[in-house]
Amino acid sequence: MLAAVILDKGIRSYNGCLFTRPLLTKACTSACTAALGDFLGQLITKQPKTNLISMARYASFGFVVTGPLAHYFYKMLDKIVPPTAYGAALKRLLVDRFTFAPLVLLLSLYILSRLEGKSHETCAKEVKAKYWAALKMNWKVWTPVQYININYIPQQYRSLFANLVAVFWIMYLTNKRRQATAKNN
Template identity: 35%
Template sequence: MSTIETKVRVPLTCCVIGCAGSIASQVVAGEKLKLDPIFAYGLYGLIFGGTIPHYVYEVIERLFPYDSAFPLAKKLIFERLIVAPFMQAFSLYTLARFEGKNHKAAVKQLYTLYMTVLEANWKWLTLFQVINMAFIPPMLRVLFMNAVGLGWAMFVASKRRQSQKKE
């Protein structure tokens, strides 16, 4: 697969997974489908969902090459303690803005959900990141995490919906 094909397929895959996660979350909750969250997750996946992780994994490989001491531990610590907190904040804020919320409402939702989502990320996605960084070739890491991402998108969508209902 050429680099151009990869740069097109990864964002499209992320878009489809984001939409599917939003739809599945709404169906599981027994709610009528709303287009705003589906659009928000799809747009986020298309623009950021594959692009940012692709470059993050490239940076991680450069910072912690296989011939360094304890590369897996270093990669995992960097990703879990630096990348994950930033990405969760960025995702929550961006999704709210893509749904049409103003800055103040997006920040409020971020403040309400951030620690819950970040703690769940550390609890549930750490094992998948270990598998990803230990066994998956670098060029397939985003694709692997996309497969995991369907469940994660459903979780985040349900937490965001629960938060909106409380408001």
């Protein structure tokens, strides 16, 4: 009973924030879920201690990049391909998969490496080496998720839905990045 009351209060508070400050709310949500994904990724890879700087990098990326980009993309998507348009479900999915997904993946690979202090040249090489494989995996994992998200989830909750799934995606990415780092050391 108490859990239901707390959950109800949390949902009401979140909805109020979405109404009064949608961009800030989505940026903060993205920051929190990105940091959580990195933290859980550290746990499953049995890191000797929690890397708070890594969590801060992911949180910063979520706050500055994915939160705002997702907010504006989902608003724009409804204008470009209205839900009532002929073939809207497929068209919306194709716009997402072939524009938004490649851009966000490119930004994440590059910016997260830059936040680690790597040079532009090093980051560009890493992106070149990892991008295609990561994009194919993104298309496999995220296509059904995004089909549901952009066609059945109300616009104001799409970022939240994607962020909740992104916790697991970030766990996967951090695990892959740590494996690559360990292999290179």
